[in-house]
Amino acid sequence: xxxxxxxxxxxxxxxxxxxxxxxxxxxxxxxxxxxxxxxxxxxxxxxxxxxxxxxxxxxxxxxxxxxxxxxxxxxxxxxxxxxxxxxxxxxxxxxxxxxxxxxxxxxxxxxxxxxxxxx
Amino acid sequence: xxxxxxxxxxxxxxxxxxxxxxxxxxxxxxxxxxxxxxxxxxxxxxxxxxxxxxxxxxxxxxxxxxxxxxxxxxxxxxxxxxxxxxxxxxxxxxxxxxxxxxxxxxxxxxx
Numbered sequence: 001x002x003x004x005x006x007x008x009x010x011x012x013x014x015x016x017x018x019x020x021x022x023x024x025x026x027x028x029x030x031x032x033x034x035x036x037x038x039x040x041x042x043x044x045x046x047x048x049x050x051x052x053x054x055x056x057x058x059x060x061x062x063x064x065x066x067x068x069x070x071x072x073x074x075x076x077x078x079x080x081x082x083x084x085x086x087x088x089x090x091x092x093x094x095x096x097x098x099x100x101x102x103x104x105x106x107x108x109x110x111x112x113x114x115x116x117x118x119x
Numbered sequence: 120x121x122x123x124x125x126x127x128x129x130x131x132x133x134x135x136x137x138x139x140x141x142x143x144x145x146x147x148x149x150x151x152x153x154x155x156x157x158x159x160x161x162x163x164x165x166x167x168x169x170x171x172x173x174x175x176x177x178x179x180x181x182x183x184x185x186x187x188x189x190x191x192x193x194x195x196x197x198x199x200x201x202x203x204x205x206x207x208x209x210x211x212x213x214x215x216x217x218x219x220x221x222x223x224x225x226x227x228x229x230x
Binding site: 041043044 | 218220
């Protein structure tokens with residue numbers, strides 16, 4: 001079945017550091033991937049839709065200069081949290097559907113997520 | 120915008136008891152998906168419902184989609200400790216371009 005790989009799984013770093021998170025579709029191509037943020041015991045909040053070869057679409061309230069998204073190939077999207085601060089600490093998770101597009105009814109396959117802790 | 124509400128937020132049950140979580144959308148949905156997230160894990164797709172009034176079963180899990188395609192439920196019969204986790208519904212709008220997750224219901228099962 002469709003597999004989405006996310007790396008790293010856990011990051012602890014100092015305030016002011018920029019952190020890059022990778023999301024890969026391992027056995028299918030994805031023109032669209034999604035980035036979510038999840039606080040403890042809360043739901044998934046969509047941050048942005050990553051589009052291969054074009055700019056990401058950010059949800060209202062998400063700073064595009066803070067959360068840089070690059071979708072340079074059909075199997076890789078990256079999220080960079082720039083100049084991270086303690087309030088950016090969260091669980092970041094990416095997903096893609098097996099059709100690889102943003103409009104498919106296919107189920108979402110999630111990466112394992114990245115726990116980001118900013119000291 | 121589209122809102123998807125899910126209740127209850129938390130549920131503690133004794134092993135063997137039944138459990139139900141309810142999902143309500145502010146708008147008519149194209150389809151609804153259900154996911155399970157184990158503690159410390161990532162959401163895993165369970166099922167998708169598309170048709171009005173649809174009912175699907177997976178062993179002890181029964182999923183229903185309302186006639187108006189605005190609500191859905193997940194019922195677990197005779198819960199087991201392996202059912203522990205957070206269950207999310209996710210509704211797709213009719214335009215097909217938005218998948219909105221409910222707040223999730225966290226199920227805890229006492230052995």
